[in-house]
Amino acid sequence: xxxxxxxxxxELVHRGQARTRHDLSRLIGLSRSAVAQTVAxxxxxxxxxxxxxxxxxxRGRPSTxxxxxxxxxxxxxxDLGHRHVGVAxxxxxxxxxxxxxxxxxxxxxxxxxxxLARSMLTEALARHGRSRRDLWAVGVTVPFPxxxxxxRPIGSVPGWDGVRPAELLRLPATTTVIVDNSxxxxxxxxxxxxxxxxxxxxxxxxAGDGVGxxxxxxxxxxxxxxxVSGEIGHVPVPGCRLRCxxxxxxxxxxxxxxxxxxxxxxxxxxxxxxxxxLAQVATFVDPDVVVLGGVLGSTDAAFVRSAEDAYARHEPSxxxxxxxxxxxLRSAQWGAFDRxxxxxxxxxxxxxxxxxx
Ligand SMILES: [Zn+2]
Numbered sequence: 237x238x239x240x241x242x243x244x245x246x247e248l249v250h251r252g253q254a255r256t257r258h259d260l261s262r263l264i265g266l267s268r269s270a271v272a273q274t275v276a277x278x279x280x281x282x283x284x285x286x287x288x289x290x291x292x293x294x295r296g297r298p299s300t301x302x303x304x305x306x307x308x309x310x311x312x313x314x315d316l317g318h319r320h321v322g323v324a325x326x327x328x329x330x331x332x333x334x335x336x337x338x339x340x341x342x343x344x345x346x347x348x349x350x351x352l353a354r355s356m357l358t359e360a361l362a363r364h365g366r367s368r369r370d371l372w373a374v375g376v377t378v379p380f381p382x383x384x385x386x387x388r389p390i391g392s393v394p395g396w397d398g399v400r401p402a403e404l405l406r407l408p409a410t411t412t413v414i415v416d417n418s419x420x421x422x423x424x425x426x427x428x429x430x431x432x433x434x435x436x437x438x439x440x441x442x443a444g445d446g447v448g449x450x451x452x453x454x455x456x457x458x459x460x461x462x463x464v465s466g467e468i469g470h471v472p473v474p475g476c477r478l479r480c481x482x483x484x485x486x487x488x489x490x491x492x493x494x495x496x497x498x499x500x501x502x503x504x505x506x507x508x509x510x511x512x513x514l515a516q517v518a519t520f521v522d523p524d525v526v527v528l529g530g531v532l533g534s535t536d537a538a539f540v541r542s543a544e545d546a547y548a549r550h551e552p553s554x555x556x557x558x559x560x561x562x563x564x565l566r567s568a569q570w571g572a573f574d575r576x577x578x579x580x581x582x583x584x585x586x587x588x589x590x591x592x593x
Contacts, residue, residue: 309372375572391482423450425571444531507542515550529561
């Protein structure tokens with residue numbers, strides 16, 4: 237069976253748009269026999285259940301209603317920032333049931349950060365009587381560009397260059413692992429959670445310990461050829477002489493990092509610089525929404541106001557909605573969880589999962 241058909245069936249049932257096989261035929265445009273086969277397979281795998289309807293769904297014939305079986309498989313998310321490790325687990329119903337976050341110097345060593353994430357994941361599953369074998373899919377965010385599941389930092393970050401996080405996690409072969417940049421997944425998290433249609437294009441910027449950006453264009457993450465689209469962290473800021481983690485001086489990332497634990501004036505300066513940089517990106521992308529996340533973007537009103545004012549000065553058409561991240565510090569984690577859930581729906585069942593590493 238096509239994995240896209242499986243995913244579409246499960247999505248439609250999950251969203252409540254399809255309650256019967258007839259709904260599925262109508263919405264997907266497949267024959268009744270093709271839908272019957274897909275539903276039969278999903279029921280046999282324990283992903284979907286059919287119940288007798290309380291009352292006839294369609295006039296004239298008895299009908300059964302479709303429901304997801306949430307606890308058949310489990311999904312995990314690992315959110316690695318420059319200074320934190322977050323882990324969430326949830327069920328196939330798209331609900332997070334457990335999440336923890338600890339401070340950790342992630343940049344120093346991929347091996348250590350991923351070992352910590354692995355043990356946090358194990359503990360989270362154990363709290364619900366589960367083990368890593370129950371995981372059908374895991375989404376991993378890393379605070380560096382990712383190309384073909386390999387980390388490619390900007391500048392010198394020896395602890396991460398060339399790392400393939402899915403391999404270091406050593407999860408069962410039946411677990412699908414997806415790895416992506418945290419700003420891209422942050423953009424996706426905000427898009428699916430808060431800004432889904434009619435929003436088509438969204439720019440997300442995480443500002444706190446450094447700054448990173450991600451783009452969703454026409455409902456898809458746009459990562460770019462080298463995985464660095466939206467990475468505004470290393471654009472030069474006029475007059476800034478701070479040393480940046482990339483080895484140069486005067487980058488936006490350095491200015492925002494200082495503001496992350498700094499004074500009100502440094503917060504406003506960082507906000508102005510981020511707003512000006514965003515206005516340049518917006519000229520090309522023409523987004524519906526600009527979302528500011530990270531510690532500064534989601535919690536500091538002065539930062540958001542400064543950024544919005546600078547943005548409006550540089551991009552005076554003002555057709556964009558400016559907003560703080562509705563998921564707060566959890567945008568990237570939620571984006572990873574959502575992507576992993578969809579991977580699980582697409583075909584990760586025990587024994588048949590594709591090994592993506
Ligand atoms: Zn830099």
